[in-house]
Amino acid sequence: MRNPFEFGRALRTHELVDRESEVAAITSTLLGTSKLFLIGPRRYGKTSLLRAAEEKAERAGGIVLRHDAEAFPTLDRLAERMLADAARRLTPTIEKAGIALRDIFVRLRPIASVNAQSGEWSVSLSAADAHEAIPLLVDVLDGIERLAARAKSPVALVLDEFQKIVEEGGPNAEAQIRAAVQQHRHLAYVFAGSKTRLLADMTSDPNRPFYKLGEVRFLGPVPRADFASFLERKFAAGGITVAQGAAEAILDAAEDVPYNVQLLAHACWDACNETVNRKKDAGQAAPLTPELIRRTLHIVALRSDPIYTQLWSGLPSTQQRALLALLRDRQAGLTVTAAAEHQKLPLSTLRKSLQLLERKGIIREEQTLGNTRLRLEDPFFGAWIALVIPT
Secondary structure: OOOOOOOOOOOOHHHOOOOHHHHHHHHHHHOOOOEEEEEOOOOOOHHHHHHHHHHHHHHOOOEEEEEEHHHOOOHHHHHHHHHHHHHHHHOOOHHHHHHHHHHHOOOOOOEEEEOOOOOOEEEEOOOOHHHOHHHHHHHHHHHHHHHHHHOOOOEEEEEEOOHHHHHHHOOOHHHHHHHHHOOOOOEEEEEEEOOHHHHHHHHHOOOOOOOOOOEEEEOOOOOHHHHHHHHHHHHHHOOOOEOOOHHHHHHHHOOOOHHHHHHHHHHHHHHHOHHHHHOOOOOOOOOEOHHHHHHHHHHHHHHOHHHHHHHHHOOOHHHHHHHHHHHHOOOOOOOHHHHHHHHOOOHHHHHHHHHHHHHOOOEEEEEEOOEEEEEEOOHHHHHHHHHHOOO
């Protein structure tokens, strides 16, 4: 049987575990004219949810334009791609696209073209327009709104990793984008992002422009009981006996992060079938046990040894000690005071080290049921530290 645990790609709708309410909320936004902010850490499956909702919305007759801001080196390249996709999806021919673009985008003077061999559309803008990234992007959004007003189907724009636009756009980016977006009546928006603190502040602070612009949804972990049941079913379907507590051991080691859960489960599946794969008549696969999971976790962590070694070596000693304190208290949650006592660091130094680690994307804050906890973005980095670094 093929390994059922997939990672490293966007999952399809039938592969998602217990995300029905999130997909329904996104789909409803895409088929309406409202705005939604989808906020969640990396590796929690935002891209998979956006893809699943896009598929459902388009089956229902909607038109979805989806773009990942981090996939473009500059905001003007993002603007050009948004224009090209809007022209391709919202106009029937290249000739009519050219007419519509000249009619709607008078100031920008875009030039649309199509590759005769690949059929791929492209739009180029003048070099002068690229000097003002956010005004350019706002003009594009206004133009897509006007194209959407002509369309006979619901039109939605999804901007993934939206925080890049705000960060690169400068101090007035939020205000300029809101001023345009709040006027749009024919174009729905989904703003998705992984910098949870930045986006949470952006949408919850009454003094920020995006406050109450749309619904805000925070993407948390998959409910543990459902995820454990999913793991047990998949292993059992492959003829692998699941020991008591084994599914929970995978969730613990991967800290419930969906991408990491799938990665570790994938490796455990291969480990259970290793004997069978080596010798076809060896009989049943090995059972999934907490001990097998522990050994597999070590293997997974050491596969990235060069990356983790470089990351660790590049950290100042104060940040290394802050990470060690975080790992020591990971089961109960980290309190700054306890961490400072463990590592014999001044409280102010530890606080600053933790802030710098968060800015580097090594740790993140997780707010759940009134509690705030610091977590590693990559729990396997923590497993590597526990294996390699003396404590």
